[in-house]
Amino acid sequence: MYCTVCQYKYTPNPKNRAHSGEVRAQALRLLALGNTGRGVGKVFKMSNTNVYRWAAKEPLLFQEFGDNEGGIDLVYQRL
Secondary structure (H helix, E strand, O other): OOOOOOOOOOOOOOOOOOOOHHHHHHEEEEEEEEOOOOOHHHHHOOOHHHHHHHHHHHHOOOOEEEEOOOEEEEEEEOO
């Protein structure tokens, strides 16, 4: 549709393309369990970038826990 005054093209009823909170929580849980963002993205048929951005927005989601022979384990805190 176009605005009758300025001829700006717009969508009157845009679709909500956001993933549900439940899907987001499950994706972050899989990421916390050691799966890669790409693998999680494939499971939920979404971009791995979505998964990594969600994880970046939840800085308290992962906490370093102990020393695992030179490596660090991550423990899932919320969700």
